[in-house]
Amino acid sequence: MLATPGRLPPAAQDARWAYETKQDGQRVVVYLPGDAGMLLRARSGEEITAAYPELRPLARALGRTPAILDGEVLAVDEHGRADFQLLQSRMGLAHAPARAARMAARVPVHLVLFDVLLLTDPLLTTAYAERRRRLESLSLQGPYWSTPRAVVGHGAEALRATREHGLEGLVCKRLDSVYEPGVRSRAWIKIRNMRAEDVIVGGWLPGKGRLTELPGAVLVGQRSADGRLRYVGGVGTGWSTAERTELAALLRAAATGSCPFDPVPPVPGAHWVLPRLVGEVSYSTRTRAGLLRQPSWLRLRPDLAPEASAADLPRDLG
Known part of the structure; x- marks a missing residue:
């Protein structure tokens, strides 16, 4: 599911939306079958698991509970900000695992998780607010992955904060939105700081x-x-x-x-x-x-x- 470029929702509807920091990385879907395995797929559908060996321990984070997660792989600069140019040195290495391992030591990545599409049972038709609650209940915080906070309401303040901190922008997600794979939806709106x-x-x-x-x-x-x-x-x-x-x-x-x-x-x-x-x-x-x-x-x-x-x-x- 993809966000549509746009503006902040009207102030009168602010409480019906959640706001997440817009990331500047590589979008991925994470498949955790519950057997200590893991598979990462890029937006193109290409399997890229081997490109990011430091993420392999995530395979055991949920034990035997199968899950499918939505997130973004980032490379972070010395100021703690996502740097897409830095990430490019890690992309495209899925077919070169030895080089990927060497690069992981030099430019480690961080996986930001922001949605759950399956948690034992499919959640695609479950409202975003409930999907988000279930995602946060998993407490997925590790050395190379995290679940950043989403803010309900206060969109103008959230957008202002991203500008003040030099961040990419904001993604607005309607609380009642279902997950539509591959669809660029008006239920998600992205605002890029310029x-x-x-x-x-x-x-x-x-x-x-x-x-x-x-x-x-x-x-x-x-x-x-x-x-x-x-x-x-x-x-x-x-x-x-x-x-x-x-x-x-x-x-x-x-x-x-x-x-x-x-x-x-x-x-x-x-x-x-x-x-x-x-x-x-x-x-x-x-x-x-x-x-x-x-x-x-x-x-x-x-x-x-x-x-x-x-x-x-x-x-x-x-």
Whole structure:
């Protein structure tokens, strides 16, 4: 069962919903047959048990009670936050168990459990509130797995807390919702926290098809502490056709043969421009290298010169 992107439920319905922290990991279904065995399946249906050997002791956590659990595998950074880029070093190793074991020692994962689909008997048609109660009664807390708390009501406060702690976002789940395998349901709503920052345009990539003569993406950067313009990613969404056309004219007028980024990013086919255009973009998080994830163009900032903008890298990246 998948969540639909959306907004917080109306305040008048707040008490009918539970709120869970949105995780940034690999969704898995955990099969515990009650015979000390365990099987993990990804959303694609692929078996990935061997990719995460540190989770094997979970097989004995419920003794002989068969269960099917829904959760997400995370890799956590030094600040205790889920880091999908870090997790990618662990994904895709189901067919390389020796390497998976070596990586488990370097980048251990943590399994977050948030639903139970079977506990001796099937629970798919049981309301979320009761499924959640049964899940919490299992007390599944271990060295590499846990059952984080869900909050009933107080959605606005829960969302605010995820923003203040720099978390991915919030998942809202209707208390009376049944579990619909494979369905993207309005009974579950996901809200991704987005951030906004100033960036300096240093280049662009041509579009394709009807956008051949227009920018398909702009290449943007932010200043590091030593004054260099560091590349932070390409932004290819967020414009109307008119805005894209306007931007194309500005980019042509600022064309240069030299890359303004230091170091030069590996972007084949890039057209470089003088770093004098400032824009504002939204994004979800950053990679460990400082690149923006899911960036989208918000607006051009003609009122700001680059030196007067807030287009600065965070201190820990600059």
